Amino acid sequence: MGTKLNIQLVRSMVGKPEKQRKVLRALGLTKMHKMVTLDANPAIQGMITKIAHMVKVEEV
16 A cells, blocks of 8 residues: 555645646646645655645645
């Protein structure tokens, strides 16, 4: 069983580049303060680094 991450959107995607918006949508973050729980794999961690300034990440 792998590590899980709680990812919460804390900054708005308004005015951000389309590439960052697509990453947020791919993670399932569509509204402010929404939290999703995902497995910590290299693909997810790479996505988080692209939008690290917009999200809060906690290890479960």
